[in-house]
Amino acid sequence: MGKKFLRFEFLLLFAVFIIATCGLVYELVAGTLASYLLGDSVKQFSFIIGVYLFSMGIGSFFSKFFHKNLLNTFVEIEILVGLIGGLSSVVLFLLFESVEYFQFILYLLVFITGFLVGLEIPLLMNILKDKVEFRDLVSNVFTFDYIGALLASILFPLILVPKLGIMGTSLFFGMINVSIAIALCFLLKRELKNSYFLKVKAIFSFIILLSVFIFSDVILAYSEGKLYGENIIYTNSTPYQRIVLTHNKSDYRLYLNNNLQFSSADEYRYHEALVHPVMSIAKNVKHVLVLGGGDGLAVREILKYKDVEKITLVDLDQGMTKLFKTNKVLTDFNKESLNNKKVTVINTDAYIWAKSCKEKFDVAIIDFPDPSNYSLGKLYSLNFYQTIKTILQPDAAVVIQTTSPYFAPKSFWCINKTVMQVFPQVDAYHAYVPSFGEWGYTIAINGFGTTFNDVNRKAEGLKFYNYQFDRFNYFTNDMISNEIEINRLDNQILVRYFDEEWGKLQ
């Protein structure tokens, strides 16, 4: 009898330990997620902990209304905590989009978890009060409770999040929670009423958690992308793309559809290399065309030349250009370039626009996303460059962001070779951008009135580009690829190269 009772007590205390660990894990998950999305981690953690402890208090208060079947209630709560706590992060992840009511759901989940955990400890004490001496009971329950809390707070940042991720962690602990309930169902089946029904419930909940856990990577990929580890300070889904801005220490990063667009720490390298060679080589720079580049960072560089009279920027996504005209953090980066009176922003499809454009430009800066699909591939086709040629002045200069010659040499030289079919002078160059790696550009001149080594004008105060073009157009053997086809609309060979090359890296 004594031995059996010992097991009974030990089991329940172990359950306390697990509940405490899990409870704190859910709280930490909620706090982390809240600071991811809403920023200001001090405030978020503080509020979450406050609400959590408060709701535990409410739970404890309500525990006195439970009189019958305490053990059954205890197991049921155990299942419920596991299910709600475990799924909380999944729910929160999927609700990232709608920020206003995200907060409500967040605190509701924190409250429910806290409430349930708050119920459990008094409940347990009530179950054990007639079987153990009160003094021992209180000391044991709280000992286990606090050990669990310590364990959780150490494991969470050091092991759980790095290994399992936020969502995996909460689901994993949800499963632990529920498996304790399952274990209790089996081990205490004599003490429990209707243990069969409880078992079914517990196992069913476990299966739900397990299956979500298996899919958690996919959900994570969908909702969080590669942004893990950085604080998301802004998200917006436009009809064309998902814009995510993250902040980590002094570095802001912008992601479009989970692809890094720029890092504030080194974007000057990318944009100086994109803009200044072409601006210094072109015969004239009165009227500059920018295709893509809705972040206004290339425009910021162009505006450094006083003889620029007009800049036309064509970007498909109004959501993007609007954001970079109005968001304070972002206009600090582009120096309000899109609000400059020299700049005209046109939100339309660049290809269609170019087909019907009547103006002629002195410089064209083409900064489209990488050709990762057949739609984007059209913007790197022979016909596209032929179309661009029709809207350029003689001796106009063109630059095209051409992906990485190191990671994707075939893609890089495919674009270069395609451009060669259209323009009389074509060259390529590259620059090292730490957050991207080795990055490359194709540059062309629409005539013979100037050369790549000419410097017709300079801007002051550049951090990276030194107007020595011949220092940038040398390619080592590992960045060269031969036997490349020309990219046409009817073969879209570039998309295949790109997929083959970047596919290898994923």
Next chain:
Amino acid sequence: MKNGENYSKSRRSFVKGIGASLLLIPFLQFCSDKIMHLLLRLSGTNHLLGHRLWIKDFPKPTSQIHIPYLIVGGGISGLSAARQFDKKGISNFLLIELEGHLGGNSSNGENKYSKYPLGAHYLPLPNFKDKELLQFLEEEKIILGYDTKGFPVFDELQLSFAPDERLFYKNNWQEGVVPKDGNSANQDLDFQRFFKLMDAFREGKGNDGKYLFDIPLHLSSEDTKIRNLDKMTMKEWFETNNFKAEPLFNYIDYCCKDDFGLGIEYVSAWAGIHYFAGRKQDASSDKKDSVLTWPEGNARLASHLKKYTHKKTLKNHLVYDVKVKNNKVVVQAFDDIKKVSVEIIANKVIMATPQFVNQYLIKERKEFTKEFHYTPWLLASLTVTDLADNFSFPLSWDNVIYDAKGLGYVYDQHQSLNQVQTKKVITYYHSFSSSDLKKSRKELYKKNKDYWKQFVFDDLKIAHPDIEDCTEEMEVFLLGHGMVSPAPGFIFGEAKRNASKSIENKIYFAHTDLSGISIFEEAFHHGINIVNQILDETALDS
């Protein structure tokens, strides 16, 4: 469709990469706006007017038109004849057409999102020695010039964009229309052997020095050994040659239906092989099996030809009687707009009309017309908010579903330069391949539009389970006599020869049904050849 034998396995990794996103489907809401009401329309060729030829209850002609040359029928054959007249410096001709528009099977529809074909929708790259077709394509800036090796340079915007074909096979989209991923080794061997045989047929020449299979078809070899292929069905040929692979059988069946309306069980083996061997794929140095296509399909080509008939056309006119009288041809036609009849007196008439129509217009043609078979077709153009599938291969120009009833669908905006389409327009094709085409034709007109709507949805659901919820608009287009279909014995048969003979050097015949296969090239050459024949004979007369 084109025969995509140059298939590689390089796309596997792409498929794998994208396959991951498949798991996402449950979490994404596709048809964002649930379609409350589907706008459904039923249309088709003007068969009601056409059927009045059975009783000929037309008023007596009240006016007369005199014209040296009359072309009856505004399909590609008739339009091509008009072009050829123009080229030969003849402008005193008239073209008369039953429908309210020209183009015949090369017609199109249009909604606010896209144009879409109501019939033929592509032209394979022409054979290099088909100089007349190359010249036409050059005139219309489809060929922009010739490269240093002498190959024509086709306009990039008019060649089908990549990716051009995909097949839904074994629950996955794969690149190309040849079933390949998941076949057994033996099945692969069958495919290889089949394509090797087709290569030999394509290159092969008969005792008379002519290609075994050529376009236009009348240039093909008369070699008896090859002609004997016309005596069996394609299925019999398949079995005789000891082919076993079911995917190959299905693939050939698809190809036959695509070009002839009739499937492998009913189509002549000669025609079936012609599909693979007639096109020499020698007009381009790299993309040999590419095609030219436009959102509106071959209506684009028809619109190029239409300019030769400017102010020389009578539309909505049903010709109901054609006969030779006093050394002239007297043609009677009913104006369906004014509801009056008109008599046209011409020196020469080109009947660019199908033989099933001609039998009601001209005496003593019913007997051999019986040998002409026409497959009914059903086309459906759908406007959809989304085309959700399992993302195993991206949406292509031609999207074929293995083992479906129809021939899959064409994505009509594929040739668009836009990055995104808010709504997508697709055109579904179905040919009624059967042993009793008359019965199929009756069924086509008897069943109501809701029946056909459901038929189309059910067929597309194999690959797009939620297509019904995503469809905003559907136009079902019925073609009772979609195209001539070469059953065994027809291509080298008597009926075709008899129907082609001109009458008293006055009434001439030009139509693809006189070739036995309904493709643009045949119609184009019929138009040219018939005008040349008329002018040669006229020159001899004088």
